[in-house]
Amino acid sequence: MSTANKIFTNTLWQVIIRVINILIGIFSLALITRMLGQAGFGYYTTIFAFVQIFAILADLGLYMAMLREISAVKDKLSENKIINNIFTIRLLASLLMLIIIPLAVQFFPYNQAVKVGAIFFMGTFFFQSLITTLTAVFSKKLDMAKVAFVDFINKLFYAGLLFYLFSYGYTLNAILLGNVLTMALSFFILLFFIRRHAKLSLAWDLVYWKTIFYRSWPLAVTVVLNLLYFKADTLVLSAYQSPEEVGIYGAPYRVLEVIATFPHMFMSLILPIFTASWVANKIKDLNNNFQHSFDFFSILSVVMLFSIWLVSRPLMIKLFGPEFAPSGPVLDILILATVGIFFGTLFIYLIVAIDAQKQMIKYFLYAAIIALVGYFIFIPVYSYWGAAYMTLIVEWLIVLFAWRVAKKNIDLKINLKVFYKSVVAGIFSFFIVYLLRTYNIVLIIFLFWLLYFSILTGLRAVSKENLKQIFLIK
Numbered sequence: 001m002s003t004a005n006k007i008f009t010n011t012l013w014q015v016i017i018r019v020i021n022i023l024i025g026i027f028s029l030a031l032i033t034r035m036l037g038q039a040g041f042g043y044y045t046t047i048f049a050f051v052q053i054f055a056i057l058a059d060l061g062l063y064m065a066m067l068r069e070i071s072a073v074k075d076k077l078s079e080n081k082i083i084n085n086i087f088t089i090r091l092l093a094s095l096l097m098l099i100i101i102p103l104a105v106q107f108f109p110y111n112q113a114v115k116v117g118a119i120f121f122m123g124t125f126f127f128q129s130l131i132t133t134l135t136a137v138f139s140k141k142l143d144m145a146k147v148a149f150v151d152f153i154n155k156l157f158y159a160g161l162l163f164y165l166f167s168y169g170y171t172l173n174a175i176l177l178g179n180v181l182t183m184a185l186s187f188f189i190l191l192f193f194i195r196r197h198a199k200l201s202l203a204w205d206l207v208y209w210k211t212i213f214y215r216s217w218p219l220a221v222t223v224v225l226n227l228l229y230f231k232a233d234t235l236v237l238s239a240y241q242s243p244e245e246v247g248i249y250g251a252p253y254r255v256l257e258v259i260a261t262f263p264h265m266f267m268s269l270i271l272p273i274f275t276a277s278w279v280a281n282k283i284k285d286l287n288n289n290f291q292h293s294f295d296f297f298s299i300l301s302v303v304m305l306f307s308i309w310l311v312s313r314p315l316m317i318k319l320f321g322p323e324f325a326p327s328g329p330v331l332d333i334l335i336l337a338t339v340g341i342f343f344g345t346l347f348i349y350l351i352v353a354i355d356a357q358k359q360m361i362k363y364f365l366y367a368a369i370i371a372l373v374g375y376f377i378f379i380p381v382y383s384y385w386g387a388a389y390m391t392l393i394v395e396w397l398i399v400l401f402a403w404r405v406a407k408k409n410i411d412l413k414i415n416l417k418v419f420y421k422s423v424v425a426g427i428f429s430f431f432i433v434y435l436l437r438t439y440n441i442v443l444i445i446f447l448f449w450l451l452y453f454s455i456l457t458g459l460r461a462v463s464k465e466n467l468k469q470i471f472l473i474k
Contacts, residue, residue: 017145017149018148022258022259030319031163034321036172038324042242043114047176051121051122051124053231054097055097056224056231058125059129059223060216061218062090062093066083066136067136067140068271069086070137070140071272084198084200088203088204089212090133097126114238120176121180124176134190134194135268137194139268139272141197143196143197150189150190153186153189154182154183158179158182161182222357222364226364226368233371233379233387233390240379241384248330249330249388255334256334259304260342262342266293266296267293267345274289278353287410293346298418301342302423303422304338307448307449310434310448313329316328316331330385337395343399344395348398348402354410359405359408363401364398364401370393371390374393417461421461425459428455
């Protein structure tokens with residue numbers, strides 16, 4: 001099977017499994033919100049954000065570093081050396097976070113439920129951090145379908161556990177601990193699968209560690225700065241507003257986080273292709289592959305945006321209950337921020353491929369400063385509205401900054417023809433289907449997608465040849 005066809009197969013399977021995973025994840029989220037209500041879900045959201053901060057700190061840029069390092073070598077021996085050393089670093093960093101989290105949470109003015117919950121929940125991100133690091137191996141081997149399958153098992157078991165708790169009794173800590181157990185299961189399944197690609201063991205090549213830290217520190221700094229603008233909104237909101245308001249913001253924000261995993265999944269497959277083209281000085285191939293990815297994201301992000309705008313309020317009520325009706329308009333804002341995440345991810349992975357990530361540091365710093373200042377100014381006054389609009393602004397600033405860095409380093413030519421056609425098809429379909437907005441939301445979304453892709457086909461934005469190009473099939 002050719003590399004291009006492997007990418008297509010991996011992408012197709014991942015899209016199918018990812019859609020199923022998203023549906024299961026949303027079902028689980030619906031159970032959690034119904035069990036906990038606005039206030040309880042506010043606590044859950046705060047715990048999630050707090051622990052995730054330390055998990056991201058433990059990342060140290062190692063996932064991207066591993067993916068780039070193993071994409072640049074051909075022999076098995078070098079590949080195993082990279083995998084085992086980076087995995088060992090990540091394991092130690094994650095263990096350190098298990099010590100720091102219980103101590104750090106005591107210094108924050110949180111409700112006792114949040115402080116205890118953070119301790120229960122920290123195991124989730126310990127195992128997730130290890131899974132994330134090993135995922136780079138499957139990306140390099142174009143075997144991401146196995147990672148998607150492991151995620152499916154995780155989501156399925158967790159949904160089953162939540163349904164059991166929903167039926168027979170629950171506590172916040174039981175919900176959190178269930179997440180830890182299912183994440184641990186996922187990690188051990190992934191360990192079984194990785195044996196086909198690498199002989200995993202601990203490695204202590206300290207000289208190589210220094211090399212990795214030298215190469216990954218720009219990524220580590222950008223990860224920390226990204227953390228400041230991506231997660232600080234929830235923490236600032238929880239400090240100034242009630243748990244109920246945190247819950248109203250947290251529900252659509254979790255939808256954003258679930259959807260935002262897709263561009264990273266897709267680009268983790270494309271990064272080795274970008275890197276190979278750059279190393280071989282095949283700039284034309286790099287531009288072509290970037291254009292195909294840009295077109296794919298254009299089509300996907302537009303249909304996602306208008307679909308959500310059509311059904312946001314009834315969707316939040318249907319999924320999470322009547323208490324979360326105010327979350328609908330917040331989702332309208334955050335889904336536009338999610339579109340920014342799609343395109344920002346595309347540009348940032350390109351920047352990593354051309355080894356220009358150091359140039360992004362100052363821009364991530366600008367974004368972090370703008371976000372923090374905005375959060376502290378607007379959240380105390382406008383609550384979750386201030387958080388949502390600042391998230392929207394900052395995510396699109398990242399797109400602008402990343403485009404500027406990419407353009408500075410390569411002669412990047414972006415053809416906007418498919419993007420414009422996607423927007424036209426989206427707007428036209430939206431206004432037609434909007435007249436039917438009182439009908440069942442599943443019917444509304446089906447009609448919108450049918451009309452949208454029919455118009456795209458009529459505009460010749462989507463054809464058999466387009467699909468081959470978008471998925472890099474030659």
